[in-house]
Amino acid sequence: MSMFCYQCQEAAGNEGCTVKGVCGKTDDVANLQDLLVYLLKGVSFYAEKAKEVGVNLDQKTGPFIMKKLFTTITNANFDAERFEEMIDEALELRESVKNEFMEAYKEKNGKEYDGELPEAATWTTDNVDEYYQKGEEVGVLSTKDEDIRSLRELITYGVKGMAAYADHAYILDESDLDIFEFMQRALKSTLDDSLSVDDLVNLVMETGDYAVQTMALLDKANTENYGHPEPTEVNLGVNDRPGILVSGHDLKDLEEILEQTKNEGVDVYTHGEMLPANSYPAFKDYDHFIGNYGNSWWLQKEEFDKFNGPVLLTTNCLVPPKESYKDRVYTTGSAGFSGVSHIEGRPEGGQKDFSEIIEHAKQCDSPTELETGTIPGGFAHESVMGVADKVIEAVENGDIERFVVMAGCDGRHKTREYYTDVAKELPEEAVILTAGCAKFRYNKLDLGDIGGIPRVLDAGQCNDSYSLVVIAQKLAEAMGVDDINDLPISYDIAWYEQKAVTVLLALLAVGVKGIRLGPTLPAFLSENVVKVLVENFDIKPIGEVKEDVEKIMAGE
Numbered sequence: 001m002s003m004f005c006y007q008c009q010e011a012a013g014n015e016g017c018t019v020k021g022v023c024g025k026t027d028d029v030a031n032l033q034d035l036l037v038y039l040l041k042g043v044s045f046y047a048e049k050a051k052e053v054g055v056n057l058d059q060k061t062g063p064f065i066m067k068k069l070f071t072t073i074t075n076a077n078f079d080a081e082r083f084e085e086m087i088d089e090a091l092e093l094r095e096s097v098k099n100e101f102m103e104a105y106k107e108k109n110g111k112e113y114d115g116e117l118p119e120a121a122t123w124t125t126d127n128v129d130e131y132y133q134k135g136e137e138v139g140v141l142s143t144k145d146e147d148i149r150s151l152r153e154l155i156t157y158g159v160k161g162m163a164a165y166a167d168h169a170y171i172l173d174e175s176d177l178d179i180f181e182f183m184q185r186a187l188k189s190t191l192d193d194s195l196s197v198d199d200l201v202n203l204v205m206e207t208g209d210y211a212v213q214t215m216a217l218l219d220k221a222n223t224e225n226y227g228h229p230e231p232t233e234v235n236l237g238v239n240d241r242p243g244i245l246v247s248g249h250d251l252k253d254l255e256e257i258l259e260q261t262k263n264e265g266v267d268v269y270t271h272g273e274m275l276p277a278n279s280y281p282a283f284k285d286y287d288h289f290i291g292n293y294g295n296s297w298w299l300q301k302e303e304f305d306k307f308n309g310p311v312l313l314t315t316n317c318l319v320p321p322k323e324s325y326k327d328r329v330y331t332t333g334s335a336g337f338s339g340v341s342h343i344e345g346r347p348e349g350g351q352k353d354f355s356e357i358i359e360h361a362k363q364c365d366s367p368t369e370l371e372t373g374t375i376p377g378g379f380a381h382e383s384v385m386g387v388a389d390k391v392i393e394a395v396e397n398g399d400i401e402r403f404v405v406m407a408g409c410d411g412r413h414k415t416r417e418y419y420t421d422v423a424k425e426l427p428e429e430a431v432i433l434t435a436g437c438a439k440f441r442y443n444k445l446d447l448g449d450i451g452g453i454p455r456v457l458d459a460g461q462c463n464d465s466y467s468l469v470v471i472a473q474k475l476a477e478a479m480g481v482d483d484i485n486d487l488p489i490s491y492d493i494a495w496y497e498q499k500a501v502t503v504l505l506a507l508l509a510v511g512v513k514g515i516r517l518g519p520t521l522p523a524f525l526s527e528n529v530v531k532v533l534v535e536n537f538d539i540k541p542i543g544e545v546k547e548d549v550e551k552i553m554a555g556e
């Protein structure tokens, strides 16, 4: 075995990737990612210890940990060289926070610190080659107890997703020191052998609370900068000018691309998780913002080929590019791939420089048409609650019998056809609430509407699952229901990568019970941890379509 990773739903054999990732991640990159996470735990250790002696380093360590964790999410960054550099930076930062802690300790206690130090806080080398070996040693399997390992990883993945959402907010000038503090406390706790299963279960629950807080922060950042998404018919067709395709989740990157392409004779389209950008008022003023091209992330191999112009990956999900279009792929932010051009970060107070992509686009053919027509989007909390009266009336008179939350992710596996089949099988009195790339399994089916309310209400990106929570809470309030589980809402969630873990923990934190989770339960959940989730939250795996739909409609 040269690597071990089981952080996503596509883990080989639903156990773990051991030679190369199903995602395309090499063993080298997997091991470097493990070492980077390990060192971030070491940084967290000192940052938290420093608080005990009255020094708060969160402004310095929090953003660093957040940005680096984001790069280790599935399908974000495949660039070994970039990980070597990040490990260098992490060693440097750890040294600096260590010194600050040691000095403050001595000053406060009048003696040198002589407490225990975990290896993540002390290991170092000058030799980059040793990074690879060390990464293999300190990965997931270094925790021997299966339940402790499972809980440590569940917390780490929840924090990774939180880091991604916090970073999107941070880019839009919204941050929260409490979230940084929690991320560090959680990472430090995964090094602590004295913590029991119960302690770690409590920390898992706390991760859910902070997940809600982080998603709320991002919702605030997005809506304050770009307005509240409004119901929109998103164009699926193409124009005859060359275009730039923007994928991933970063709205600030899209905004700057739109600004910099004004009057350049180049159009802009969204792909995958950038689709919801079409529903924000701020982006509607750009005439050259044409619509959405293609579908879910995993179809990019065919769709990027046909787009003919440059593609910018602002975050995950990147699939190792084919040679036929590799020279047209650009990454930025947390995303990266060896041999692919990377657009550097934003200078203080300025914009990223996308001129290379814009010039590239001008040399390209216009996109090949994949489809025509439109799909509805923009049903985040503000627009759904704007028609709350209509929704409540439809529930009360039986036109809407049930809402089915089918948020989360899409993926390559054929078993995900389950979600398309559920959407088709649900009776006409059911409305699907969705967010994230899971929607691509059914958002182009003609499911009609109920008195003008579309039967698929798309709240936006995976982080906009927060909107679905707000909608549930506000509906409960308006309908005089005390417990959100008494609402006619069922949850049939599809997961893929770590942001979906964060979303799942957020749903548990607001008290949602009875979630169906698929297409498989996470490989990183041990039998006993699954038992805890079943006992406390009635989580269940998906089953057969017909049977599940019957149960969903019966509120089971």
Ligand code: FSO
Binding pocket: 249, 272, 273, 297, 316, 317, 408, 409, 410, 436, 437, 438, 461, 462, 463, 496, 497, 498, 499, 500
């Ligand atoms: Fe999907 Fe990928 Fe948004 Fe994920 S594109 S899978 S949960 O990155 O973040 O929903």
Ligand code: SF4
Binding pocket: 005, 006, 007, 008, 009, 010, 011, 012, 016, 017, 020, 021, 022, 023, 024, 025, 030, 074, 075
């Ligand atoms: Fe395997 Fe998923 Fe890890 Fe990639 S991210 S190596 S597919 S478990």
